[in-house]
Amino acid sequence: MSVAAETGIIGGIAAKFRTCPATGLKIDIAAQNLIKANAVVAIVFLAVGGLFGLLVALTRWPAVKILDPDLFYLVLTAHGLDVLLVWIIFFEMAVLYFASAIILNCRLATPRIAWLAFILMLVGAVLANVTVLQGESSVMFTSYVPLKAAPNFYLSLIVFAVGALLGCFVFLGTLVIAKDEKTYEGSIPLVTFGALVACIIAIFTLASGAVILIPTWLWSLGYIAHIDTVMYKLVWWAMGHSSQQINMAAQVAIWYAIPAILMGAKPLSEKVSRMAFLMYILFLQLASAHHMLVEPGLSSEWKVFNTSYAIYLAVLGSMIHGFSIPGAMEAAQRANGYTNGVFEWLRRAPWGNPAFAGMFLSLVLFGFLGGISGVVLGTEQINIMLHNTMYVPGHFHATVVAGTSLAFMALTYLVVPLIFQREIIWPRLAKWQPYLFGMGAAGISLFMMGAGTLGVARRHADISFSDATLSFDYPPAAFLMLGLNGMAGILAAIGGGLFVVIIVFSVLFGKKVDASNIVEALGPMPQKRVSDAVHKHGDSGTFHLPGTYILVATFFSAFVLYYFVNWKYLSELWQLG
Amino acid sequence: MAKETIESDSTDKSEPIPPMQRLLDNHFLLLFIGVVVPTVLYTLWGVMELSQIPISQ
Numbered sequence: 001m002s003v004a005a006e007t008g009i010i011g012g013i014a015a016k017f018r019t020c021p022a023t024g025l026k027i028d029i030a031a032q033n034l035i036k037a038n039a040v041v042a043i044v045f046l047a048v049g050g051l052f053g054l055l056v057a058l059t060r061w062p063a064v065k066i067l068d069p070d071l072f073y074l075v076l077t078a079h080g081l082d083v084l085l086v087w088i089i090f091f092e093m094a095v096l097y098f099a100s101a102i103i104l105n106c107r108l109a110t111p112r113i114a115w116l117a118f119i120l121m122l123v124g125a126v127l128a129n130v131t132v133l134q135g136e137s138s139v140m141f142t143s144y145v146p147l148k149a150a151p152n153f154y155l156s157l158i159v160f161a162v163g164a165l166l167g168c169f170v171f172l173g174t175l176v177i178a179k180d181e182k183t184y185e186g187s188i189p190l191v192t193f194g195a196l197v198a199c200i201i202a203i204f205t206l207a208s209g210a211v212i213l214i215p216t217w218l219w220s221l222g223y224i225a226h227i228d229t230v231m232y233k234l235v236w237w238a239m240g241h242s243s244q245q246i247n248m249a250a251q252v253a254i255w256y257a258i259p260a261i262l263m264g265a266k267p268l269s270e271k272v273s274r275m276a277f278l279m280y281i282l283f284l285q286l287a288s289a290h291h292m293l294v295e296p297g298l299s300s301e302w303k304v305f306n307t308s309y310a311i312y313l314a315v316l317g318s319m320i321h322g323f324s325i326p327g328a329m330e331a332a333q334r335a336n337g338y339t340n341g342v343f344e345w346l347r348r349a350p351w352g353n354p355a356f357a358g359m360f361l362s363l364v365l366f367g368f369l370g371g372i373s374g375v376v377l378g379t380e381q382i383n384i385m386l387h388n389t390m391y392v393p394g395h396f397h398a399t400v401v402a403g404t405s406l407a408f409m410a411l412t413y414l415v416v417p418l419i420f421q422r423e424i425i426w427p428r429l430a431k432w433q434p435y436l437f438g439m440g441a442a443g444i445s446l447f448m449m450g451a452g453t454l455g456v457a458r459r460h461a462d463i464s465f466s467d468a469t470l471s472f473d474y475p476p477a478a479f480l481m482l483g484l485n486g487m488a489g490i491l492a493a494i495g496g497g498l499f500v501v502i503i504v505f506s507v508l509f510g511k512k513v514d515a516s517n518i519v520e521a522l523g524p525m526p527q528k529r530v531s532d533a534v535h536k537h538g539d540s541g542t543f544h545l546p547g548t549y550i551l552v553a554t555f556f557s558a559f560v561l562y563y564f565v566n567w568k569y570l571s572e573l574w575q576l577g
Numbered sequence: 578m579a580k581e582t583i584e585s586d587s588t589d590k591s592e593p594i595p596p597m598q599r600l601l602d603n604h605f606l607l608l609f610i611g612v613v614v615p616t617v618l619y620t621l622w623g624v625m626e627l628s629q630i631p632i633s634q
Contacts, residue, residue: 175604187602196604200611207612208620230630234623238615274601281607285615289623297630298623306619 015107021515022418022522022530030111031101035094035419037118039412042090043503045125046405049082050496057444057489059461060482072461073138078129080141084400085160085243086125091408092198092250093117093167098415099195099253100174103535106183109173117166124160127152140459142240145216145227154217161206161213168199168206189535190270191260194253197277202246204285208238230297241288244396247404248318249280251362254407255325257534258359261414262350262522264531265332266540268324276324279317286310290378294387300380307378315375322367322555327548331540336526342547353523354424358410358434365438366403369445372559373398382566385573390481391452398445401492406438409499416503417521422510424521430502437495443488451481453569 016029055075058066067075101108108114130152131137137149175196178184188196212235218224256273259265267273289306292298333345350356373395377383386392413430416422424430456463456478463478465471513521519528600606 172604172608187598188604193601196607197611200608203608204612204615228627230627231624234627235620238620242615271598275597278601278607281611282614285611286619288615288619292623297627299626302622302626310618 017107020418021513022518023532023535025102025105025535027419028101028107030114031097031108032419034108034111034114034118035097035102035415038090038094038097039415039419040507041118041122041125042087042094042408043412043500045082045086045090046496047500048129049079049087050493050500052076052079052082054489054493055079057486060463061486061489062462062464062479062482064486065462067461069461070138073140073459074132074135076459077138077140078132081128081132082125083405084141085157086121086128088247088400088404088408089160089164089202089243090121090125092202092246093121093164094415095250095253095408095411096167096171096195096199097174098419099192100171100178102419103189103192104174104178104183105535106174106178106181109170109177113166114170117163117170120163120166121160122163124156124158124163127156128160131156142236143216144236145219145229145232148220151217151220154213154220158210158213158217161209164202165206168202171195171199184535186537187274189537190267190273191253191257191534193274193277194249194256197280198246198249198253200281201242201249201285205239205242205246208235208242212236212239230295233295234292234298237288237291238285241291242285244400244404245280245284245287247400248284249277251366251404251407252277252318252321252325254411255321255359255363256328258355258410258414259325259329259332260533261531262353262356262525263329263332263336264527264533265328266533266536266538268327268331268543268545269539270537272320273324276317276320279313279320283310283314284317287314287374287378290374290383293380293383303380307380307383311378312375315371318367318371322363322371323548323552325363326551327543327545328540330545330548331542333526334542334544335540338526342550346547348526350524350526352431353413353525354430354434355410355413355523357431358406358413358438361434361438362403362406362410365406365442365445366399367555368558369442369449370395370398370403372562373445373449375559376563376566379563379566382570385566385570386452388458389452390448390456390458393458394445394448394450394452397441397448402438402441402445405496406434406441409437410434412499412503414522416506416510417513417518420507420510421513422506422521423513423517424502424523425506425510426502427523429498433495433498433502435495437492437499440488440490440492440495444485444492447481447485447488451478451485454478454481456482 017026018029020027052075055067056079058064059072097108131150132153134150137153139147139149143149143153175188212232215224216227216232219227256267286306289303293303293307329349330345333349338345338348377386377392377395413424416424454475454477456474463474463482519530522530
């Protein structure tokens with residue numbers, strides 16, 4: 001089958017497309033080029049931001065302390081921007097174009113606007129880095145007023161956000177085209193629905209960013225005299241935390257997509273999975289409130305409603321996905337013939353395929369480390385022990401690094417053969433990469449949470465307060481935790497560096513993929529064929545899932561135990577009587 | 578043993594579309610809900626509370 005680009009008709013309008021030798025889908029060349037461009041830039045910024053992250057971890061390691069405090073805050077600012085915003089949102093643009101034009105088998109809406117979005121985002125990202133590296137904008141990712149950065153800092157974020165917003169509208173436009181030109185029947189596929197949820201959260205996020213960053217930019221230029229600090233914090237977190245909820249929806253979509261492609265896995269109940277995504281649309285953004293739990297100006301009603309009542313409904317959505325995704329894998333593996341015992345389906349899963357291994361590790365690490373710690377931080381009473389400690393970066397490294405970044409890396413191992421049409425170079429090295437990165441990311445998360453539980457403040461270059469007038473003696477275990485965090489950071493940097501090198505070399509020098517080698521290029525699969533489940537409807541049709549029930553019971557036990565252990569800590573904080 | 582996969586019955590035109598599915602298929606209504614709910618419950622409610630804090634004399 002030819003994979004050469006040819007001019008043809010998709011849905012009644014002329015577009016250049018090729019036919020994918022793996023799925024038979026027509027792939028719009030404009031969408032393909034945009035996916036490539038966004039993914040490449042995302043990975044470049046992952047490399048830059050990851051390097052900054054390593055320097056942060058090595059500075060916090062008391063025995064190493066590689067940067068002086070001034071440089072520490074500069075590097076911490078650049079690290080936050082590059083990995084929490086630039087790497088993630090560039091990759092999410094690639095996911096949006098993939099989940100719309102490719103999965104829906106249609107042309108991309110307004111490719112020129114999509115390129116404009118890409119250029120704006122790139123200009124914003126480069127300007128943000130240059131401004132931070134000039135040294136006058138070490139205000140960290142949150143840039144809380146009255147800390148004032150150079151005007152170009154805020155301008156760069158606004159330009160980046162406008163670009164990302166345009167990309168979201170291109171995604172929505174593509175859904176309209178697909179519906180209008182009937183390239184799918186009934187509802188959009190579940191993976192595309194997950195991407196739609198990410199897009200909706202992104203629009204709320206970016207609009208909130210505009211509401212707060214435009215006046216702050218004018219304030220930095222001297223046109224506005226005063227920005228209220230608490231008001232800034234409230235609106236900023238509508239952007240800052242919601243931007244990580246875009247990741248959440250996108251990574252869940254990827255968790256459904258990878259087993260669907262590799263195993264033919266279908267959700268246990270597509271309707272229930274869609275309802276779980278609806279919970280995200282309604283409630284997930286409200287988790288921003290956990291950053292405001294110690295602000296005296298907000299009532300307990302506001303705090304408890306947003307963080308406890310509402311966010312528990314979003315957590316319910318996540319727990320539905322957390323049951324449905326391994327359940328879908330178990331059902332598919334049992335249908336593929338792996339029916340012996342409780343866990344043959346899991347034992348015989350394609351663990352040598354970096355796409356599957358990365359996806360599964362991301363699911364487990366996100367659930368056990370990021371999910372449970374998120375609920376703990378979102379509970380007003382126990383948040384008081386952990387607020388603004390190292391526990392907070394520990395939590396979001398579990399969600400964004402071990403969860404989102406690992407899921408995005410996993411998808412990249414499929415995007416390279418399917419979209420770049422190149423084989424993964426050094427497949428044996430690629431096989432180990434998700435494990436190295438996953439172990440490093442899990443270590444970073446655990447050790448930072450450990451340090452936070454011991455009271456170590458976040459955003460501090462030196463917990464020994466070596467030249468401070470008033471010092472504070474943290475327990476020796478806190479120093480141990482930060483040392484272990486530094487070691488885990490090195491491990492994650494090796495895993496992340498390997499990913500960047502493998503992908504860059506694969507794109508540049510990998511063997512060309514065509515119909516003859518596409519299945520091998522996608523790595524080990526149970527059935528030696530690419531499933532079309534990702535763009536079809538349907539349920540797995542079975543609830544005979546003993547292995548999944550055990551996994552879910554294990555998760556619940558850990559959840560309940562850890563949650564109540566924190567209440568026990570709280571009861572010991574202030575001794576009564 | 579796994580049961581046979583159940584395909585959705587999207588080709589059956591006679592069956593009415595349930596209201597919830599109609600909601601989930603209306604992408605722009607979902608966009609509206611997804612922007613309005615957090616704007617009201619988190620942002621506006623929060624801004625109203627903060628704006629009621631008395632200014633120090």
